[in-house]
Amino acid sequence: MAPSEIDRLIQQLARLPGLGPRSARRTxxxxxxxxxxxxxxxxxALSRAAERIRPCHVCGNLDDSDPCRICRDRERDLSALCVVEEVGDLWALERSGAFKGHYHVLGGCLSALDGRGPEQLNLDSLWQRARDPAVKEIVLALSATVDGQTTAHYLAERLAGLPVQVTRLGQGVPVGGDLDYLDDGTLLAAFSARRPA
Amino acid sequence: MAPSEIDRLIQQLARLPGLGPRSARRTxxxxxxxxxxxxxxxxxALSRAAERIRPCHVCGNLDDSDPCRICRDRERDLSALCVVEEVGDLWALERSGAFKGHYHVLGGCLSALDGRGPEQLNLDSLWQRARDPAVKEIVLALSATVDGQTTAHYLAERLAGLPVQVTRLGQGVPVGGDLDYLDDGTLLAAFSARRPA
Incomplete structure (x- = not known):
């Protein structure tokens, strides 16, 4: 018997992250x-998203306009550029309200294991944007993983010759973090980043 | 700023069962x-489902054909009718392979708390189908909850005068069930349903 439209729908739903066959059926x-x-x-909503949402050619963010609404926003700080791995990281920073400048989405990070080199990342336009005289600071907001930190190191080296300040996110105890549950790496980082109380 | 197509998509996804705002964003x-x-x-898949899937006018199952493929299947046992609360219950029984007859979906069960009486359920056609001389047995496969059992009791009474055998599902220890973790009601039911070993 041919699979019905219901089976097809369940199959598609079951491929979503966090949904197994059982929750796909329920959904x-x-x-x-x-x-x-x-x-x-x-x-x-899905059809409209498929039709209208595209990557921003400037920063790599996803939006229904190109350039995206962050790149178009004239109230934002033109002097600060925040480099992130993925669009999800950009969204997280936007929700936090921690940053009011512009973004640059790499589309991943360097990974020896996954065989991802600089040519797979959205870097050419980063070198161009970093040369914009308006840009004074580039924040490397990359993951605190081996690959993320390797990427940050690589970017910091490549950007070293330019007249911009290159910074990284602070590391330490997360807000609400219980010392007892933190891993050794975080505790070491928090200790070396200790400040006068 | 108007909510973007992305926000609209996230809103729709967040309304699905088991998906909160965070997993909706991730999805x-x-x-x-x-x-x-x-x-x-x-x-x-969603557009096609919306366009084609309808309740079966015979049994209440959801399918892309009406009558549904179970009602149309001539290989199935015409003498047995299984009454279930919801389409999800029908799907569960079909996956188990426990039953090879036809179904009747009530669309819920009687509930004093939710103010759901017999007139809200798909009952008129059940009385009709129960009068079909081909039907020899009606299995009441309703939930082992207070409402489910009230409904089963009501149906059993209403069907009592007809020349059909009305049965209920057996109750007891579920397969793989650890006695230590079972509730008192299940243990009581399992005890009264004990059989020669």
Missing amino acids: ALYLLQRREQSLLPLAE | ALYLLQRREQSLLPLAE
Whole structure:
């Protein structure tokens, strides 16, 4: 018997992160039983997203306009450029409100294990943007993983000759972090970054 | 600033069961970064489901044909009718392979708390189908909850005058169930349903 439209829907849902076959079935049923309130609006939102959302050619962010609304925002600080690995990191920083400048999304980080070298990353336009005389500081907001820190090191070296200040995020105890549960690496980093109380 | 298409997509995803705002964001990003492999196929599957999947007018199952493929299947046992609360229960029984007859989906169960009486359930057609001379047994596969058992009791009473055998699912220790973790009600049911070893 040919797989029905329901099976096809369940298959597609089961491929989403965090949804297994069981929750995909539950989700499909939920949607099918709420055709007007849930199924149609979600289908519409996905179609519109597929149609309109594109990477910003300036920074690599995803938005329904190109340049994206962050690149177009004239109220933002033109002198600061924050380099992140992925769009999700950009969203996290935006939610935090920690940064009011512009972004540059690398599209990943260098990884010997995954065979990802500089040519796979969105770097050519970073070298160009770093040469903009308006840019005074480049914040390397990369993951505190081996690959993230390797990438940060590589970028810091390549940017060293330019008249911009290159900075990294501070490392230490996360807010709400219980010392007892922190790993040794974080404790070491927090100790070397200690400040007068 | 108007909410972007991305926000709209995240809002719709966050309404799905088991997805909070955080996993909705993660899912939206996953989809947007896999436009061809995930976003478009999911949008297509949802649109087709919205367009084609309807309740079966005979049994209440959801399918892309009406009558559904179970009602149309001539290999299935016409003499047995299994009454379930929801389509999800029908799917669970189909996966188990426990039953080879036809189904009748009530669309819920009686509930004093939720103010759901017999007139809210798909009952008129059940009384009709129960009068079909081909039907010899009606299995009440309802939840082992207070509402489910109230509904089963109500149905058993209403069907008592007809020349069909009305049965219920057996109760007891679930397969793989550890006695130590079972509730008192299940242990009581298992004890009264004990059989020669």
